[in-house]
Amino acid sequence: MRLIQFTASNGWRGHEQKIIYLYEAFKAEGHVEDQWIVCPIDSELYRIATEKEMQVIPFEYKSEYSLSYAKTFKKLAKEKRATVIFIHSSKAHTLAVLSHFIYGMKVPLVLCRTLIKRVDTNFFRKWKYNYKGIKKIICVSQPVVESLKFAVKDHSRLSVIGSVTDINKFQKQAPTGLLHKEFNISEDYKLIGNIAEFTGFKDHYTWVDTVEILAKENAFKAKYILVGKGSMEQDIKNYVDEKGLTEHIIFTGFRRDVPEILPEFDLFLFTSNNEPTGGVLLESYACKVSIVAADAGGISEVIVDGETGLLAKVGNPKDFASKVTLLMNDKALQDRLTTNGYQYLLDNFTKSVIAKKMFDELFKHELR
Template identity: 75%
Template sequence: MRLIQFTASNGWRGHEQKIIYLYEAFKKYGYVEDQWIMCPEDSEVYRVASSKNMQIIPYNYKKEYDLGLAKDIKRICEKHRVDVMLIHSSKAHTLAVMSKLFYRLETSLVLCRTLIKRVDTNVLRKWKYNYDGIEKIICVSQPVVESLKPAVKNHDKFCVVGSVTDIEKFPKQAPIGILHEEFNIPKDLKIIGNIAEFTGFKDHYTWVDTVEILVNRNNIKAKYILVGKGSLEEDIRNYVAQKGLSEHIIFAGFRKDIPNILPEFNLFMFTSNNEPTGGVLLESYACKVPIVAAKAGGIPEVIVDGETGLLAEVGNPTDFADKVEQLLADEALQKKLTGNGYQFLVENFTKEIIAKKFYEELKATMKS
């Protein structure tokens, strides 16, 4: 198989990390004959792929409906004799469809979808999801499939392949006091943390409300750390200040050292209310950090309640606080959940396993 992974995204989130992970796994395990990443020349994907000496096809992204770029896509696929194009963003989806529709691109098109968001509210968007040239839609979880079903007529196009994590990237499984030292946190205080972009569905408001309850109960001596950046960060900072929690909650900003700081958490508290799966939960498994997460979206496909973590009611800070106290008070339960979680990760979400599943789905679309 000769493969192009195609994105028009400039940012860096879990989906962009997946592109890199898949490239590495396809190469390591010999699933493809040759492969490329096609991405904007000013994107984070380009920067990361370049640093890893991956084969890149950079382009100057101007607009979603760029006929010139759509024509270039056909030329590029013919030049490299590409069998399959794996599409990773909505704008890339549009451009690939235009290439097939207007320039008779013969390469098989497969869409990778990681958002829980309906697409039937826009006529053009709905049309491109039903376009015959899209041969398969690989979704990261069943809730993602369900969100697309109202728009897509042929449900046989759907399949589910879960999130992926590189275990080798997270070798550290015990705290050594990095965050305690950096933020001058007394050694006898636990650290309860979250790593997430400050955006609506991550529901930082419930996270802060939970901290308020825990602080008022005073059963746990802890500091609370939020890692990330985003458009709602200032709103959340103001909300924390209004509740008088500024001395309890630390805003750690965007970090590039997640494999080092994640094991410093005594507990990972994840309040996202519409999460496709939550790749950071898999990273917590890798670091053997106990988890309390919302029973929302695809999270129950990643967290087995009572076996690999604890699930709390969406948007219910009291339930979150109860689960946090329950878990931190029970070392045997922590050991059980982290041990099971690590094994669950190894058996279901490693680069080798997920890359093989992707390969099988992509191979099925190849023209004989």
């Protein structure tokens, strides 16, 4: 089978990482005869795929309604004799449908959807999700499916395949004091962290409110680490200043060494209020870091409450603080959750497991 993975995104988040993981897994497992990644030339995905010597085909993204590129894409698919086009972004979705509808591209289209967001907001959006050339829509969690049911008429085209992580990338499972040294933190302080883009649904406000409660209770010594960047970063920094928590919370900015710094956390605190799944939670499993996360979106499909982590009420800092305090004071519970979490990851979310499920959806059944 010959696969093209297509995205028009120039950012780097979990979905773009997923494209890399799937490419690697499809190759390692021998699922495809040949494969390519088509992405914007100025994207982080292009840079990383090129560094990894993958077959990546760049293009200069101008508009999702670019008829010239839709025509070029049809020629590309024909040249590569593609069996399936696997679409990974909304703008790529539009371009692929235009290529199919206007220029007669015959290759079946499969859409990968990772956002919990309704798409029945206008006629064109509804049309492109129901377009006959879209044979399957693979969603990362059931809440994503539910959000699409308002627009997609044929629900049988919707299926769920969960998130993926690379356990070989996250092999470090014990702290080495890296962050303590970098930020001059006393060794007797615990580290509670989060790794997330500063955007609305990540709900950093609840995260900061939780820290405020924990700092006042002072049940244990800790520093609180926020890793990431984003449009709301300065807003959250201002909020931390207003709360008088600058001595407690450290902003590290964007980091490329997540596999090294994640195992430095004693606990991962995740307050996202509308998360499709949360790939970073799988990475925490891999690093054997205990988790307290919001019971929101598809997180409950990743965290088994009381077995692999603890779930807290969405937007409720008191509940988050209570769960954090419980875990930080119970080493046996931490050990049980992290052991169970690691096994849960191996059973359900590794590259080989997810790649096999994707292969079955993409290729083993006829895409009629």
